[in-house]
Amino acid sequence: MLDIDSSLRACLVLLALWALIGIAGLLRPMSLGFVGRMLFPLGALCGVALAVVAATSVGAPAEHAVLKIGLPDLPMHVRRDALASFFLVLLGATSAGISVFAAGYFRRGAGTAPGLMCLQYHLFLASMGFVLLADDAYAFMVAWETMALSSYFLVTTQHGLPEIRSAGFLYLLIAHVGALAILLSFGVMQGGSWQFTFDAMRGAHLTPCWAAIAFLLAVFGFGAKAGLVPLHVWLPEAHPAAPSPVSALMSGAMLKMAVYGVLRVSFDLLGKPEWWWGLVLLALGLFSALYGVVFAAVQTDMKRLLAWSSIENLGIVFAAIGLGIVFHGVGMNSLAALALIAALYHSLNHAFMKSLLFLGTGAVLHSTGERNLGRLGGLIHRMPWVAWLTLVGALAMAGLPPLNGFVSEWLLLQAFLFAHQVPRTFVNMILPVGAALVALSAALAAYVMVKFFGVIFLGQPREPALARAHDAGLLERIGLLWLALGCLLLGLLPTYVIDALRTVVAQFSGALLPSTGAPWWLLVPLAGRQASYSAPVFLIALASIVVLTALLVRRFYHHRVRRAAAWDGGFGRLSARMQDTAEGFGQPIRHIFGAFFAVKRELPSAFDSAPRYGVAVGDRIWQWLYLPLGTLVQRIADTFAWLQQGRISTYLLYSFITLIALLALML
């Protein structure tokens, strides 16, 4: 390892440290004090260090190394380039906040022992880092599978519950179907050289047909990890099953590994992507975005709601990548760079805001024991820290200026606005509809976030037990604060982020967004076009008017306040049951997008002695795709079951026939 450049070495050492911290958890597996107060904060420090190291090396040229570990004659190649650096920053920075939160979160030893959990958690982190550094298919698949397996064990922490076991199984199944597709994609990309290093793949010359096959396989494989519709079914099951820091890590960081994979394959390994590949991604991404957000709006479980919202956000990221590929393919380089920057920026934003929201739900879950939105409410009084910090995440997720979610959406819309110059009439017709869908998804995201925050934290408590809820502990607050600050800074200082992303995108795609020479506080995406946005000025203007108004009202009038009961319409005491439930708040969406849902209603008749009203919203894709698929697999298995006679002589006969057939083939 001596000949490795410094930043790559530092990254590898930090990943190894993560793994070591995990193993150290086994020393005293039952001790919460040791694991929680020592190892998790150490892991957070590693994350910060990793983010710093990777951030300083973003502009540096790529570095290679060969690690003599693994199977004999099959060394692992590693490489750190700008794309890997960017995702390492994302991983390190978000995991730091999540680890600090987790240090305070795992209090009671429910389910898996804390030490074992610590091992799985840090192995998960290290494997994600290694996915980013891997430079051959073998190392990549080992890291990818370690990531899938360690997260599977984390998801099934509470393995005593049958629904959690089945959620974990579904996750594992889809993760492996996806991994198979990725493996096949690598198989196509080696292009007959039988060399599985990424360098060989970069050098291989594929015919357009094979390149397209490799790309589509990669989209299938990575799309399964990212939760693109229709491969999204595991997400709403696995996220609620996992402990909240794990959900945060999966949604914040692991889904981004799929984004990394698609970018790596389409721009780096396959060379120049064709423009129509972009349309595939665009269509998949936009459909996922709309599908995800519509389902998020009708959920009643807060973590499930966030999982659907992740599907939406990843959809937007993939749509941005698709747009970038379309532009790249037709040679509009600066617009391609703009769209790809929007994709990376949104990935980073989503990592921060979704982790923040998942950790917020974790704090709520801890303090109330409830995941069901219908049994929460009014927590802003009992948990002010969690509520206000979660509000930052919710507003960012709703895409409101001056927070970070708005910046990436703004960039993406700017990229869409120029689409009419694409020299393909057909594409020109489709892209405005795409912009409309992005705008619709963003507006629906605001709906979802008002529902999420309003039902959990505002209003009256829907259960008497909520009066005993307590605020998050110190470590948890620090974790939340870290992520909320990230959301704020990413929103307020976009020019610095974009400068870094410009280098990243130029290095991996060759598309350079020309520098506009605008000052640090002004975001100007493209020179020669009047479009600019300045978050700091915007925030100062808004804040100063708000403060000024408050002061003036105070100065010229008074600030007397009387408290009284809420207006009850003259009908007597209001009760918490009169508020909108989560179902009620989602009802307009269920009404408007009725075609998306498989709704099962249970309506009482007028003569029921114990009337019950129930409504269950199901996913049509589950009925139309997965259940028939399952039946098909079952039927095929049944057809071939007669081969399995249970007699040893029959099996010997099979071997004999196979042998003869092979011999005949050889001769």
Next chain:
Amino acid sequence: MKPLEILTQALELIAALAAAPLFLGWVNQCRAWLQNRRAPSIWLPYRGIRKLFHKDAVIAENASRLFRVAPYIVFGAMVVAAGIIPSMGTRLPFTAAADAIALVGLLATARVFLSLAAIDIGTAFGTLGARREMMVGFLAEPALLMVIFVASIISATTALPAIAENLATQTLGLYPSLAFTAVAFTLILLAENARIPIDNPATHLELTMIHEAMVLEYSARHLALMEWAAALKLFNYACIGFALFLPWGVATGTGGPLSLLASIPVLAAKLTVTGAALALIETISAKLRVFRAPEFLAIAFMLAVLGVLVHLLLGA
């Protein structure tokens, strides 16, 4: 930054703050005339706001701090929005910090805070209003964005003053795409400002109200700010419409202080006509059932998307 630009910016903010209640009063007066009622004074909105500021605020026991902050944020957002929209002059120094997309985001911020504040008390009215407001919003917001997109593509910019200047200074041409989007924008304006046929600003019938249900728990200065913000919102939407569809008469870069002065009566004339037209629309149409509101807004959205497609297809 030239002094004239700063003057324009300041003048626009003051004009918006001062004239917004007057515009509302004018619409109400026209409505009363058209409905054969005796019209209230045009100054009534001012008197209402002044009266409310003097009263003691009564806040529900369950209200959190968010409830008390929200009126200031909603009001602040509407004032900032007024600073972005070129109602009188196009040389506005602040607009470099926020373009038309940021304007839509700003309006969304106001909506989200208003809805959250409505949920905060935990009454049936508040949550009902918030839910309906978000339902109207999630369809109206992308529609507004598409309307702005058409004008942006025509002018190759998303800065609202630049769009207005571009549309105002070029030779008079008819854009079919703008005709589609103008209809869409009118529908959005009605829906977003709680006017008939989506909402009735004069009703307190709980089954039909949206905006009034959300501010039901507010009183005194908080309510005053909310009402003022609502008036500002109507004023802002009207001015967005002028910037996109009737941009003539605003002071552009070439004109001096005189053109700024001349833009004041032009704006007043536009507002007078628009107010009367708004009252007419509200008088001749009936309120839609809430279930029908999505269809109304979907039409607006489709028209706006159609506008973009028409522009790209015909290049006009």
